[in-house]
Amino acid sequence: xxxxxxxxxxxxxxxxxxxxxxxxxxxxxxxxxxxxxxxxxxxxxxxxxxxxxxxxxxxxxxxxxxxxxxxxxxxxxxxxxxxxxxxxxxxxxxxxxxxxxxxxxxxxxxxxxxxxxxxxxxxxxxxxxxxxxxxxxxxxxxxxxxxxxxxxxxxxxxxxxxxxxxxxxxxxxxxxxxxxxxxxxxxxxxxxxxxxxxxxxxxxxxxxxxxxxxxxxxxxxxxxxxxxxxxxxxxxxxxxxxxxxxxxxxxxxxxxxxxxxxxxxxxxxxxxxxxxxxxxxxxxxxxxxxxxxxxxxxxxxxxxxxxxxxx
Amino acid sequence: xxxxxxxxxxxxxxxxxxxxxxxxxxxxxxxxxxxxxxxxxxxxxxxxxxxxxxxxxxxxxxxxxxxxxxxxxxxxxxxxxxxxxxxxxxxxxxxxxxxxxxxxxxxxxxxxxxxxxxxxxxxxxxxxxxxxxxxxxxxxxxxxxxxxxxxxxxxxxxxxxxxxxxxxxxxxxxxxxxxxxxxxxxxxxxxxxxxxxxxxxxxxxxxxxxxxxxxxxxxxxxxxxxxxxxxxxxxxxxxxxxxxxxxxxxxxxxxxxxxxxxxxxxx
Ligand SMILES: Nc1ncnc2c1ncn2[C@@H]1O[C@H](COP(=O)(O)OP(=O)(O)O)[C@@H](O)[C@H]1O
Ligand SMILES: [Mg+2]
Numbered sequence: 001x002x003x004x005x006x007x008x009x010x011x012x013x014x015x016x017x018x019x020x021x022x023x024x025x026x027x028x029x030x031x032x033x034x035x036x037x038x039x040x041x042x043x044x045x046x047x048x049x050x051x052x053x054x055x056x057x058x059x060x061x062x063x064x065x066x067x068x069x070x071x072x073x074x075x076x077x078x079x080x081x082x083x084x085x086x087x088x089x090x091x092x093x094x095x096x097x098x099x100x101x102x103x104x105x106x107x108x109x110x111x112x113x114x115x116x117x118x119x120x121x122x123x124x125x126x127x128x129x130x131x132x133x134x135x136x137x138x139x140x141x142x143x144x145x146x147x148x149x150x151x152x153x154x155x156x157x158x159x160x161x162x163x164x165x166x167x168x169x170x171x172x173x174x175x176x177x178x179x180x181x182x183x184x185x186x187x188x189x190x191x192x193x194x195x196x197x198x199x200x201x202x203x204x205x206x207x208x209x210x211x212x213x214x215x216x217x218x219x220x221x222x223x224x225x226x227x228x229x230x231x232x233x234x235x236x237x238x239x240x241x242x243x244x245x246x247x248x249x250x251x252x253x254x255x256x257x258x259x260x261x262x263x264x265x266x267x268x269x270x271x272x273x274x275x276x277x278x279x280x281x282x283x284x285x286x287x288x289x290x291x292x293x294x295x296x297x298x299x300x301x302x303x304x305x306x307x308x309x310x311x
Numbered sequence: 312x313x314x315x316x317x318x319x320x321x322x323x324x325x326x327x328x329x330x331x332x333x334x335x336x337x338x339x340x341x342x343x344x345x346x347x348x349x350x351x352x353x354x355x356x357x358x359x360x361x362x363x364x365x366x367x368x369x370x371x372x373x374x375x376x377x378x379x380x381x382x383x384x385x386x387x388x389x390x391x392x393x394x395x396x397x398x399x400x401x402x403x404x405x406x407x408x409x410x411x412x413x414x415x416x417x418x419x420x421x422x423x424x425x426x427x428x429x430x431x432x433x434x435x436x437x438x439x440x441x442x443x444x445x446x447x448x449x450x451x452x453x454x455x456x457x458x459x460x461x462x463x464x465x466x467x468x469x470x471x472x473x474x475x476x477x478x479x480x481x482x483x484x485x486x487x488x489x490x491x492x493x494x495x496x497x498x499x500x501x502x503x504x505x506x507x508x509x510x511x512x513x514x515x516x517x518x519x520x521x522x523x524x525x526x527x528x529x530x531x532x533x534x535x536x537x538x539x540x541x542x543x544x545x546x547x548x549x550x551x552x553x554x555x556x557x558x559x560x561x562x563x564x565x566x567x568x569x570x571x572x573x574x575x576x577x578x
Contacts, residue, residue: 199395
């Protein structure tokens with residue numbers, strides 16, 4: 001009885017007693033979710049275009065952020081550091097296409113997946129070799145005051161991250177739908193054999209999509225690094241993208257966004273209101289349980305592309 | 312005689328380094344011709360087309376002997392992308408439209424090798440719609456939700472958008488109602504006449520293919536066992552027995568249908 005009370009009654013009473021505090025928890029969670037969304041977005045791009053489950057996405061976030069903060073610490077102006085980092089990520093995309101994807105084309109998906117694990121360790125190692133393992137604070141001038149909506153306290157930096165993420169998604173959506181390259185990317189995602197047959201060069205497409213994912217990784221890395229400092233644990237936090245993907249569907253960009261928000265908000269709310277009952281730290285595993293539960297009801301994910309079954 | 316547009320010279324194809332599928336296939340497609348490649352399921356028709364379009368490598372197949380020439384130039388080492396640029400596009404068996412793209416987007420991707428969507432590409436889009444009015448009606452629908460016939464039209468239209476000299480058309484009749492098959496072959500013939508596109512078409516449906524082609528090759532077990540102009544193949548006793556499956560009486564009907572269609576086409 002006591003347990004039921006703690007599970008089903010007390011938390012809701014608390015929510016109704018202090019709605020502003022609940023709002024605060026919720027927005028905090030949503031904003032953390034934006035970060036998950038961005039990592040998941042990188043996964044989805046690559047998965048759609050090349051069918052590769054890119055284990056290295058999280059490390060790409062770290063690697064991009066490391067280069068960026070390293071260059072800035074070395075005295076390179078911010079804009080230039082950004083441009084150089086983008087160039088580095090494009091170079092990484094070329095290298096991955098040339099030395100990983102091209103030799104392994106037509107191999108089983110699992111082999112490509114393993115290759116991306118290799119890429120992850122390689123990037124992590126190179127990053128560490130060049131820039132060391134210290135936690136580096138990153139300041140790109142994102143406002144970090146707080147403001148109040150009613151009685152709920154909101155971080156300006158969180159809001160800023162959300163706006164940037166939203167902007168990024170809109171730009172990507174426009175790119176995918178209204179440009180020749182974007183159309184080709186979607187064509188490859190649908191049927192790469194057919195894409196080959198009409199003369200779309202898969203190699204170029206892969207370079208483009210890994211570059212875009214690298215760019216998304218940089219944006220994510222900057223946002224996250226500003227909040228937590230650039231450190232190696234970034235690549236681990238990025239693993240939260242997996243439950244986000246299960247929730248949102250591996251092939252859906254809106255799914256990645258909404259999935260990230262749900263996971264972010266869900267785990268914060270669960271931690272604050274139900275954490276005590278489970279002895280705390282449920283933030284660590286809540287996302288995975290949520291994703292598992294979801295898997296039972298909608299295996300293709302929230303927005304997973306409808307599997308068109310027709311001959 | 313003029314140099315043929317496409318010349319396949321005694322090619323041998325091996326899959327996975329061990330499975331020998333084509334054992335010396337030769338054929339020619341003249342400029343402006345429609346050539347049928349006939350044979351039962353598994354004879355090697357698709358493999359022949361894929362060796363020409365260089366899609367074979369993506370399936371771990373390899374041309375180990377012989378040569379393939381397009382316009383007198385060897386194309387064996389080109390990528391599929393180069394080949395499309397040189398005017399040779401394949402429409403794969405089973406259509407392979409991009410399901411989640413609309414019909415119009417499918418057609419536009421066909422022009423990928425031509426660069427930006429400029430006036431010429433837009434004009435060709437209109438041309439495709441003129442040949443396939445049905446595609447115009449369905450241009451906003453996702454290809455995955457259109458019918459088999461519409462998808463076949465979409466696949467042919469998409470290939471046309473690359474402005475090819477020759478289209479390798481693999482089993483366009485597959486899974487379509489007879490009436491629709493006729494309709495599609497009529498359009499193929501029209502494209503051949505009016506746009507000057509040559510066709511190499513692989514078909515199991517021998518009767519309809521021979522009706523529209525000028526010349527035919529019959530493939531059995533990875534070898535060409537017979538070739539000749541369409542008329543003589545259609546009248547050959549063996550072809551009739553094994554590929555057309557018509558009795559004396561049936562043949563009469565077949566010829567009547569043929570004449571009827573022919574009249575209709577010229578009206
Ligand atoms: N990717 C492949 N790997 C191995 N064998 C193949 C492959 N594709 C086709 N084959 C074999 O090659 C033969 C010819 O196939 P195909 O060219 O598809 O014939 P058709 O198009 O005339 O039906 C068949 O026996 C088939 O099993
Ligand atoms: Mg076939």
